[in-house]
Amino acid sequence: MGRNKKEIIREAAIKVMAELGYHHSTTDRIAQEAGLAVGTIYNYFGNKEEILEYIFAVEVEKRQTAFEKQLQSEKPIFEKLEALLELHFSEIAKNIAAGQILVRERQHPGKKEANGISAFLDGVPQLIQALLDTALEQGEIRPGSTRLLAAAIFGAVQEVAATAVFSQDKQLQKEILENAASELVHFFSLGMKASP
Amino acid sequence: MGRNKKEIIREAAIKVMAELGYHHSTTDRIAQEAGLAVGTIYNYFGNKEEILEYIFAVEVEKRQTAFEKQLQSEKPIFEKLEALLELHFSEIAKNIAAGQILVRERQHPGKKEANGISAFLDGVPQLIQALLDTALEQGEIRPGSTRLLAAAIFGAVQEVAATAVFSQDKQLQKEILENAASELVHFFSLGMKASP
Amino acid sequence: MGRNKKEIIREAAIKVMAELGYHHSTTDRIAQEAGLAVGTIYNYFGNKEEILEYIFAVEVEKRQTAFEKQLQSEKPIFEKLEALLELHFSEIAKNIAAGQILVRERQHPGKKEANGISAFLDGVPQLIQALLDTALEQGEIRPGSTRLLAAAIFGAVQEVAATAVFSQDKQLQKEILENAASELVHFFSLGMKASP
Amino acid sequence: MGRNKKEIIREAAIKVMAELGYHHSTTDRIAQEAGLAVGTIYNYFGNKEEILEYIFAVEVEKRQTAFEKQLQSEKPIFEKLEALLELHFSEIAKNIAAGQILVRERQHPGKKEANGISAFLDGVPQLIQALLDTALEQGEIRPGSTRLLAAAIFGAVQEVAATAVFSQDKQLQKEILENAASELVHFFSLGMKASP
DNA sequence: AATGAATGAGCATTCATTCAT
DNA sequence: CATGAATGAATGCTCATTCAT
Numbered sequence: 006m007g008r009n010k011k012e013i014i015r016e017a018a019i020k021v022m023a024e025l026g027y028h029h030s031t032t033d034r035i036a037q038e039a040g041l042a043v044g045t046i047y048n049y050f051g052n053k054e055e056i057l058e059y060i061f062a063v064e065v066e067k068r069q070t071a072f073e074k075q076l077q078s079e080k081p082i083f084e085k086l087e088a089l090l091e092l093h094f095s096e097i098a099k100n101i102a103a104g105q106i107l108v109r110e111r112q113h114p115g116k117k118e119a120n121g122i123s124a125f126l127d128g129v130p131q132l133i134q135a136l137l138d139t140a141l142e143q144g145e146i147r148p149g150s151t152r153l154l155a156a157a158i159f160g161a162v163q164e165v166a167a168t169a170v171f172s173q174d175k176q177l178q179k180e181i182l183e184n185a186a187s188e189l190v191h192f193f194s195l196g197m198k199a200s201p
Numbered sequence: 202m203g204r205n206k207k208e209i210i211r212e213a214a215i216k217v218m219a220e221l222g223y224h225h226s227t228t229d230r231i232a233q234e235a236g237l238a239v240g241t242i243y244n245y246f247g248n249k250e251e252i253l254e255y256i257f258a259v260e261v262e263k264r265q266t267a268f269e270k271q272l273q274s275e276k277p278i279f280e281k282l283e284a285l286l287e288l289h290f291s292e293i294a295k296n297i298a299a300g301q302i303l304v305r306e307r308q309h310p311g312k313k314e315a316n317g318i319s320a321f322l323d324g325v326p327q328l329i330q331a332l333l334d335t336a337l338e339q340g341e342i343r344p345g346s347t348r349l350l351a352a353a354i355f356g357a358v359q360e361v362a363a364t365a366v367f368s369q370d371k372q373l374q375k376e377i378l379e380n381a382a383s384e385l386v387h388f389f390s391l392g393m394k395a396s397p
Numbered sequence: 398m399g400r401n402k403k404e405i406i407r408e409a410a411i412k413v414m415a416e417l418g419y420h421h422s423t424t425d426r427i428a429q430e431a432g433l434a435v436g437t438i439y440n441y442f443g444n445k446e447e448i449l450e451y452i453f454a455v456e457v458e459k460r461q462t463a464f465e466k467q468l469q470s471e472k473p474i475f476e477k478l479e480a481l482l483e484l485h486f487s488e489i490a491k492n493i494a495a496g497q498i499l500v501r502e503r504q505h506p507g508k509k510e511a512n513g514i515s516a517f518l519d520g521v522p523q524l525i526q527a528l529l530d531t532a533l534e535q536g537e538i539r540p541g542s543t544r545l546l547a548a549a550i551f552g553a554v555q556e557v558a559a560t561a562v563f564s565q566d567k568q569l570q571k572e573i574l575e576n577a578a579s580e581l582v583h584f585f586s587l588g589m590k591a592s593p
Numbered sequence: 594m595g596r597n598k599k600e601i602i603r604e605a606a607i608k609v610m611a612e613l614g615y616h617h618s619t620t621d622r623i624a625q626e627a628g629l630a631v632g633t634i635y636n637y638f639g640n641k642e643e644i645l646e647y648i649f650a651v652e653v654e655k656r657q658t659a660f661e662k663q664l665q666s667e668k669p670i671f672e673k674l675e676a677l678l679e680l681h682f683s684e685i686a687k688n689i690a691a692g693q694i695l696v697r698e699r700q701h702p703g704k705k706e707a708n709g710i711s712a713f714l715d716g717v718p719q720l721i722q723a724l725l726d727t728a729l730e731q732g733e734i735r736p737g738s739t740r741l742l743a744a745a746i747f748g749a750v751q752e753v754a755a756t757a758v759f760s761q762d763k764q765l766q767k768e769i770l771e772n773a774a775s776e777l778v779h780f781f782s783l784g785m786k787a788s789p
Numbered sequence: 790a791a792t793g794a795a796t797g798a799g800c801a802t803t804c805a806t807t808c809a810t
Numbered sequence: 811c812a813t814g815a816a817t818g819a820a821t822g823c824t825c826a827t828t829c830a831t
Contacts, residue, residue, distance in 0.1 A: 028224050044823085045797095048795075154388060157361050164352045165353050195394055198279070227803085228806080240814060241814095439826095544756070545756070554745075581745060590733070620801060632817055
């Protein structure tokens with residue numbers, strides 16, 4: 006029951022924050038969207054920021070297990086990566102508004118403690134780096150700074166997702182989200198250069 | 202004189218916004234940092250957001266001519282790209298605070314008209330795409346969605362820059378900024394895959 | 398049973414209000430301290446203020462009978478007074494927290510009807526005045542405004558009690574509470590002036 | 594000019610807080626009473642509590658110099674005391690509303706640092722005690738706990754003032770305020786007891 | 790009677806912007 | 811042009827009270 010209410014608030018907040026951005030989203034507006042009184046929000050969240058953190062946390066959790074599964078699998082790195090991106094983009098396709106938030110909000114006002122936001126913005130790059138480190142040991146990828154590469158990959162994925170979720174053209178949006186995983190992995194593995 | 206004042210405000214705003222983020226930066230604080238009265242700011246900018254736009258606009262302008270020069274040159278695409286990134290990262294190295302803003306602020310609350318912010322966030326990917334389109338025609342790169350690739354490249358660059366400018370480790374920061382251009386272009390051209 | 402619950406709430410409220418003051422004491426906090434649900438409080442009290450009134454009322458009642466007894470006794474005024482203060486300070490010593498409330502809270506936001514609070518803040522001075530009026534008739538005390546003297550005495554007692562109950566030094570607290578009655582009566586009867 | 598504005602706010606706040614009590618006084622209401630915008634209040638005070646502190650501080654200051662003068666004079670203790678009370682009650686007579694606040698508000702939520710409120714509630718009793726200590730050394734008063742006596746005197750004065758300022762009967766109010774000083778000092782020096 | 794989730798009026802405080810000097 | 815005091819709409823959050831279960 007309580008879970009249900011918290012869920013209602015999360016969904017309302019996603020709708021509102023996707024539309025207005027975190028800073029222009031008021032707690033009153035979120036409450037209204039949720040069909041609840043403002044006070045009710047504060048029975049489930051300590052403050053406005055915690056709502057955003059929770060939105061991130063839920064999205065992170067959705068990807069978490071998949072991530073761990075792939076990390077431990079024996080598949081070649083690029084297959085792992087593609088599986089992860091496939092999941093990521095399909096989740097975004099299922100919830101464009103959440104995708105907009107994931108891609109646009111960057112509040113780390115102090116970056117205190119581990120919260121859902123830094124779990125995503127900092128945690129995901131770290132996981133990617135772990136993936137690359139393993140691949141490097143296995144000789145699957147060329148030598149290079151896995152830290153830098155992980156950042157590059159994360160950024161690339163985020164920006165492609167951003168392009169999709171903020172696209173006005175719904176057809177284009179769908180296309181990008183469907184093809185992004187394979188196109189990006191292709192790009193990440195072989196680069197853009199035409200074969201000689 | 203006027204130009205000078207506007208410049209003073211821009212620099213003060215960069216300092217403040219880099220530290221506090223756009224939303225937590227007050228006009229009073231910026232005025233204080235600039236050694237001016239708040240009112241004076243409004244003689245040079247219509248409102249707070251215009252300051253941010255101007256910060257972006259100036260950074261865009263710094264890269265503009267270089268971009269156009271490269272677009273028209275006959276060099277191979279990856280040399281062009283590397284030249285551009287070299288410039289970009291060296292500019293960031295010269296002004297870390299400005300880099301933090303470039304990389305963190307994403308206010309398109311309506312994305313009204315063309316402003317300095319969208320000139321960067323939307324314009325740069327478009328320019329990259331133009332670059333790729335030309336390269337594609339020349340057969341320098343494999344077929345593929347240049348739009349998606351352009352977004353990926355822009356995102357990768359932004360995130361690597363973010364890693365650098367928010368790094369506490371100044372030595373690491375310097376390293377990343379120095380090597381990012383060549384490492385990224387290498388990555389973009391040939392991918393990560395180990396050669397067989 | 399019901400009586401018991403009301404008592405539990407009163408005691409919890411004393412603990413909380415002594416610590417936080419009336420205005421910073423929340424009904425939730427009181428309920429928690431009482432081991433009850435907030436709603437339950439409202440089965441025994443109409444609103445938060447009534448709890449405070451009840452606290453005062455109970456303390457007043459404890460002193461009431463003693464007061465009446467003394468009023469009707471034939472003892473000299475200062476013996477009566479000392480007996481009353483003795484009772485008062487020993488009650489406070491038995492329940493410091495209640496004493497803190499008695500001494501610190503002064504909500505007469507309208508002073509509507511007769512409630513426990515005004516029964517204490519207004520009633521006690523009136524009773525003292527009655528005592529003095531009798532003594533005056535008997536020629537036990539000098540002529541003078543008994544209203545003013547009653548107020549002075551009440552205020553003096555309250556402030557001495559305040560000094561004690563808010564003292565950090567538990568030893569000092571005990572000392573004050575033990576000696577206050579006799580010292581104050583001495584003071585009230587003969588004043589401070591050194592005998593010639 | 595600024596001084597003037599702060600003064601206007603202080604006076605408005607006295608009016609409002611005397612009527613409604615500190616906790617029921619809203620900043621909006623104070624601003625309205627002052628003929629200013631709420632924001633303006635915050636140009637002169639950090640928060641609502643500081644207004645109350647300032648009210649106390651100003652009242653304290655009015656009595657400060659007189660206090661110091663009397664402390665250093667050679668007059669007999671009871672003359673000093675009477676002079677002080679004379680001042681105190683005449684100040685209250687000049688500003689009944691301020692007197693109501695002085696007598697009713699007891700916010701020491703933490704009693705952090707020295708503020709105007711504790712300067713009054715704690716400071717004045719200490720000053721009285723210092724006065725008594727000197728008198729004791731001089732043999733002007735009987736031996737006894739000057740701490741307790743100081744508290745008693747302070748409380749007596751406060752309560753008599755309270756009786757006056759909250760009296761509906763304006764004539765009575767005037768009378769009390771006029772006679773309080775001499776009546777109280779008489780009481781303090783010789784007590785109430787009828788001479789044998 | 791007991792519960793405690795839901796309520797929403799209420800309020801302190803912030804801060805971009807204005808404009809008289 | 812420069813100033814900075816004044817403005818007041820906007821907003822996050824609290825908490826006494828209610829009421830369906």
